[in-house]
Amino acid sequence: MSSSHAHAPGLAHHFDSYEQQRQSASLGMWLFVAQEIMFFGGLFTAYLIYRLMNPVVFAVASSELEIKWGALNTGVLILSSLTMALAVRMAQLGKRKAIVGFLCLTLLLGLTFVGVKAIEYTNKWHHHLVPGEHFSFHLSPTEIGALQSHGIDVSDPAQAYYVQSRAEMFFSLYFAMTGLHALHMLIGIGLILYILRPAWKGRFNLDNHNFVEGFGLYWHFVDIVWIFLFPLLYLLGRHLPHA
C-alpha cells in the first residue's frame, strides 16, 4: 500500500510533485484509452468486413433497430459528456457541491442510457431477434421486395437460409458491440458512485483532481464509441429496404 506522506496530502510517495503525479495519471489514462480503442477495434473490423460481405441483408436487418431509441440515447450521451466535462472543471476549481451536482447529473444520464438500452434489448427478445435457438427473422413485404430487387429470392430455401443466417450474424455483432459498450457504461456508472464520496468530502482541488479527470476521459471515450456505433448499426443503408 503506497504510504502518503504527511507533507503533501494526496501526493503518492514516489512522485516529486503534484504536477508529475497529474501528468503520469493523464498519460496513463490516454494509454488506457488507446488499448480500449484496439479492444473495440477488433469488433469494429469484424463488423465492417461482414457488412461488406453481406451488404443487403445487413441493411435489411439493421432496419429492425429502433432509430428513435438510438437517437434518444445519442442525445443523452452527448449531454452526459457535457455534464462530465463540467464536473471535471468544477473539480479543478475545487467547487465541492458543483462537482457532486454534475456527477449526479452524469449518473442520471448514464442510467437513462442503460434503461433505454434495456428497453431495446427487451424488444429484440420479443421480436425473436436475439441470436440463438429462438432467433427468427420475420421479413415484411417491403423487405422481401428490397431483397428481391437486389437479386435475393427468399422463396428459394437456400437463399432464405442465407438471409436468416446473415441476419443472425448482424444481431450477433449488434449484441456483442452494444453489449460491450453497455458493460463499459455500467463500469462508468459504478465509478461515478465510487467517486461521489470523496467528491462530497471535498477531496478534489487544483492539485488533486486526477481521478475525476481520468474518469472523465474514460466517460468521453465510452460516449465516442457510441457515436460510432449509432451510425454504423442504426443508420447505414437505412434507405435500402424502402428504395
Add this chain to the structure above:
Amino acid sequence: MSEATSTGYPEENYLTQGSTLKSWLLTTDHKRIGVLYLLTISVFFLLGGLFAAGIRLELATPQGDLVQPETYNRMFTMHGILMIFFFLIPSIPATLGNFLIPLQIGAKDVAFPRLNLASWYIFVIGGCFTLWALVSGGVDTGWTFYTPFSTLFSNSHVLPAALGVFITGFSSILTGLNFIVTIHRMRAPGLTWFKLPLFIWSHYATSLIQVLGTPVVAITIVLVAFERVFHLGIFDPSVGGDPVLFQHLFWFYSHPAVYIMILPGMGVISEVVATFSRKRIFGYKFMAFAVLAIAVLGFFVWGHHMFVSTQSVYAGTVFSVLTMLVAIPSAVKVFNWTATMYNGAVSWDTPMLYAIGFIGLFTIGGLTGVMLGTMGIDIHVHDTYFVVAHFHYVMVGGAIMAFLAGIHYWWPKIAGKTYPVFWSKLAALIVFIGFNLTFFPQFLLGYMGMPRRYHAYPEEFQVLNVLSSAGATVLGVGYLLPVIYLTYSFFFGARCAQNPWGAVGLEWETTSPPPTLNFDEIPTVTGEVYDYSPKKEAQVV
C-alpha cells in the same frame, strides 16, 4: 549517497523490509513484484518444460507408442500456451523490467505501484484458469486456438484456457502501460531520452506492442468464447462467418507478440555486451531507433502466417516484403553488438557467454525467418519442423538465452549475492550445446518434410529425432543448473560487492540489493550513457 552505503553490503534493503508472506503479497515495491513474477513464471516454465519433455519422449520413436494422438495434441497445446503466455511474454519485462526500469532511470518506483501489483494478481488469476484447463484434461487446439476447430469441434477444455489467456493479457497490457508512463514521467533530472540505456528503449518499444496489440487478441478470444458458448456465428462458415478473419485478428497480436518476447532480450544483450566489452554501444541512436522500427514494422507483417489460407497472392507479396524489412533493424542490432565487441576489452563472464550465445542463435533464427517470409519457401516448409525450429531459435535460443544472460548479469543486484563461476559457465555451455542439438536437427527434419503436431513419423526421420530428444535432455540439465545454484546463492551465497562487474548505469550507483526507495538521494545525471571512458575504467579495475 554516503560512503558507508555505497561500499558496504546494505543491512537495510528491499529484501529485509518484512519477511512475512503478507509483506510480499501486499507489496507495491517494483523490486519485490519483479521477484514475485520471477518465482511465478519459473513455475510455469517448469510445467511447460514437462510437456516439452513428454513431446520429445514420444518422438524418440517413430511409432506413436507412448501416448494417444489426442493426448499428444493436448501436450503440445499446453506446452505452447504455458510457454508463450505464461513464460515468454512476461519473462524479461515483468521480472527484470519491473526490477530495473525504475533503478535505471533513477526513480523511486514505477508510476503506478498498486497497478503493478494488480498486474501480478491478474497474471496469477489467469494462470489459475489455465491450470484449471490443465487439470481437467487440457486443450487440444494448439496455442493458436484456430477456429472453427476451437469453437465448434474440439471436445477439450477450450473455455478455461481461453479465459486464462484473456485475463493474463490484461496483466501484460497494464505492465506495458505502467512502463510507458514510468519512462516518460519518472526519469531522474538530467536523464534525457538519448541518455537512456538501451534496456529502457527496448522496454519502451515492447510496452507499445503490449498496450496496442494485446487488446486485439483479447477481443478475439472473447468472440471465440461467445461462439463456443452461445453459438454466435462470427467465425463459423456455415452461417457466413470467416475463420480467416480469426487468423487475421489472432496474428495481428501474435506476430508482434514475438517481439514482446525478443525486444526486451535485445535490451539485455545491449547492456551485457557494453559492460563486458568496456565500450559504449556502437551506433547507440541506431540501436534505439532499431527497436522502435522493429516494434512498428511488427504490426504490419501478420499476413505471413496466412500465405496458404486463402490470402490473395498480392496481399501475400506485400506481407512478404514487409516481413523482410524487419531484417534490417534486426541486422543493425547484430552488427552493432559485434562492432561494440570489436576492439573492446572483452571479458568472458557468465552473462557474456549467454549474450554471445544469443547473438549467434538469434542470427540463425532471424535469417530463417527471412527464408520463411518468402512465399516460395514458406509454402514448401509450411507447418513443418522447419517452422518449429525457426521460432524456437528466436524464442528459446533468443529470448530465453537473453533472459538467462540478464538474470546472471543482474543477480548480484537482485539478490546481493554471488553465484559459482564454474557452474554458471558450465550451465551456459550446456544450454548452448543442448539447444543446438535439440533444434538444429528440426531444421533438417522440416526441410525433408516432417510435419509438425504429429505424434508418429516415418522410420527415416528417427535418427534426427533421437538427436533432438537427446538434445532436449541436455537442455533440461542446462536449465536446471541455474535454478539450483541461484536458489542456493540466494540463501547461502557470499555477499557481493555493490558493482561486481564495474558497470556504469544508475542501477549500479545504489546498493546491491537496493533499498526500498532505490536511492538514498535521487541522482542527477550529467554524463553520457555507457560512459566506459578510460578514466572510468581505471576507476573500476
